Amino acid sequence: MSDPREVGQEVDDAMAAIRHDVELQLGVERTTAADVELESIVRFSADLPETLDAGTRARLAEQAERLQPWLQGPFLLGGDLVVGGAWRNDQRWTGLAGHVPDLQGKRALDVGSNAGYDPFMFKLRGAAEVIACEPFEFIRQAQFLETVYRSGVDFRQTAWEQLDPDELGRFDLVHCHGVLYHEPHPSLLLEHLRAMLTDDGTLLFGSMMLADPELSEYARYVPGSYYGDATWWWVPGRLAMRWMLESAGLTVVEEFGVSDGPPGEFRTVNGYFRATRGEPVVPSLRDRHGWTTRPSSS
Numbered sequence: 001m002s003d004p005r006e007v008g009q010e011v012d013d014a015m016a017a018i019r020h021d022v023e024l025q026l027g028v029e030r031t032t033a034a035d036v037e038l039e040s041i042v043r044f045s046a047d048l049p050e051t052l053d054a055g056t057r058a059r060l061a062e063q064a065e066r067l068q069p070w071l072q073g074p075f076l077l078g079g080d081l082v083v084g085g086a087w088r089n090d091q092r093w094t095g096l097a098g099h100v101p102d103l104q105g106k107r108a109l110d111v112g113s114n115a116g117y118d119p120f121m122f123k124l125r126g127a128a129e130v131i132a133c134e135p136f137e138f139i140r141q142a143q144f145l146e147t148v149y150r151s152g153v154d155f156r157q158t159a160w161e162q163l164d165p166d167e168l169g170r171f172d173l174v175h176c177h178g179v180l181y182h183e184p185h186p187s188l189l190l191e192h193l194r195a196m197l198t199d200d201g202t203l204l205f206g207s208m209m210l211a212d213p214e215l216s217e218y219a220r221y222v223p224g225s226y227y228g229d230a231t232w233w234w235v236p237g238r239l240a241m242r243w244m245l246e247s248a249g250l251t252v253v254e255e256f257g258v259s260d261g262p263p264g265e266f267r268t269v270n271g272y273f274r275a276t277r278g279e280p281v282v283p284s285l286r287d288r289h290g291w292t293t294r295p296s297s298s
């Protein structure tokens, strides 16, 4: 375990910037761990100690505090020490677990990992290799947790635009939840996710969507912000989302896990699509123009 003083000024500054953004949305800079029975929290390492001595507990708690704000959670660090967060990823997994394919010996990719809850789950479920991609400073939380869990997840501070199947190979499972509406180029993201899938691979794709069935075929742009988050660009209806996936060459097998979305200016739901790699309806931008990322010139 590294010394908490090694968390440098650069990280403190980066986390402070994120705290500012989170305060705009949640009204608090720092989150408190959900009040959950310890026994019900997933243990991401079989070696987590049942009790922590006072010194170790204080050191871990101090490190976690410097990495505020925690959005994902709950994460048990041993003993009775729990960190995270504003979100209940454990509750999302009650709807997700039954739809995750057998991962024994397989390769999994998580896109937009935040503090790493989902990639830790994929490793726990037997994946041989898990790569997790997160471009922002939330990666520090994931890296900190990995020093505790030693799960073997390969956390990379990178964005989906940088994922390259020629470099990383392709994956039996690609999971991407909660990223699309942050993306002003959503079709490019979907094409990219497809490119990372093996021929018989599974995509688990989750997004916030419009709740109103009357608006299912539409997408609503929110260029100012939605629910106080200026990084949200637009919200698709459920049918529009399905058609977008299919246009990008993904065959939707099922929709599941629909639950209420955040309490923003209009009603939304969160939900998942399970898809396989199909034929693109239109040639991908990559094929048409050789773009693997967004065009660099305006």
Ligand SMILES: C[S@@+](CC[C@H](N)C(=O)[O-])C[C@H]1O[C@@H](n2cnc3c(N)ncnc32)[C@H](O)[C@@H]1O
Pocket (backbone or CB within 6 Å): 072, 087, 089, 111, 112, 113, 114, 115, 133, 134, 135, 136, 138, 158, 159, 160, 161, 176, 177, 178, 179, 182
């Ligand atoms: C709403 S959160 C969802 C996090 C996690 N997937 C979950 O469902 O709990 C969106 C995440 O996507 C990350 N993100 C934003 N832009 C990204 C990009 N270009 N590539 C990959 N991840 C991105 C954010 O930093 C954030 O951690």
